[in-house]
Amino acid sequence: MDYRFDLPLFRDRTLLQQALTHRSYVNEHPNTGEHNERLEFLGDAVLNFLSGEILYKRYPHQPEGALTPLRSALVDEKQLANFALLLELGNQLRLGRGAERDGGRHNQNLLSSTFEAVIGAYFLDTGPEIAAVRAYVEPLFTSVLDKWDLLPPTVNAKSCFQEWALATYGENPQYVITDQTGPDHAKEFTAEVRLGGSSYGKGKGRRKQDAEKQAAEDALRNLGLL
Incomplete structure (x- = not known):
C-alpha cells in the first residue's frame, strides 16, 4: 500500500x-x-x-x-x-x-x-x-x-557483533559512552564499541542503548556484515 x-x-x-x-x-x-x-x-x-x-x-x-x-x-x-x-x-x-x-x-x-x-x-x-x-x-x-x-527487523546488531567478536577473538565487545550533549531531558549520547583495544564502530542516540545499537550497526557495516 x-x-x-x-x-x-x-x-x-x-x-x-x-x-x-x-x-x-x-x-x-x-x-x-x-x-x-x-x-x-x-x-x-x-x-x-x-x-x-x-x-x-x-x-x-x-x-x-x-x-x-x-x-x-x-x-x-x-x-x-x-x-x-x-x-x-x-x-x-x-x-x-x-x-x-x-x-x-x-x-x-x-x-x-x-x-x-x-x-x-x-x-x-x-x-x-x-x-x-x-x-x-x-x-x-x-x-x-x-x-x-x-521483512521483520529481526537483526539484533549487538548480538550479531558479539557473536562475531567471540568467534573471531574469543572476547566480548565493550561499549563506551564517549560523549553526551544537550539538556537533561533531551540528551544525545555518543557510544563507541571496542574490541582488543581497537574501535570498531560509533553511534549516537537519545538513549545510551540506542547509541550502543547504532555503534554495533556501524561496526557490522564496517565489517561488511550489514
Missing part, C-alpha cells in the same frame, strides 16, 4: 509554530515565545503509548518479550527522524544561526525531537481526547509495520 503523509491541521497555529521552534532560535530571538522542548516531552509520552497500543492490537498472540523490542524500534530516534523527513519538518524548522550552520535541518536527533514536539502540540490542539492523534499517527506506524510484516 502507498502512503502519503502531511502535517495535521491545527486549530491553534501558534502550537505548531512552537513545535517547530528550536531552543537556538529562542536564544537569538528572546521575544519570540517558547521553544519546543516541553512539547517534545509530551509527544514522546503520547507516541510511546500509541505505539504500544497499535502493537498490542495488531499482534494479539505475541508476548510482551516480542512486543517490547518492536515498540522500541517503532519510536527510536532513527524511525521518528524518518517520519520527520516524510513531513519535511527540516525545511520548516526555526533554527538559530549556529544550529543552521551545523546542519540542524538534517540532524537525526533534532528531526526526531521535532516530530515528537509536533505530536505533543497536536495532542494539546485536539485534546482532551487522544482520538485525533491516534487517527493521525496510526497510518504512520502502519506504513512501517506493513514493511516489517514482509
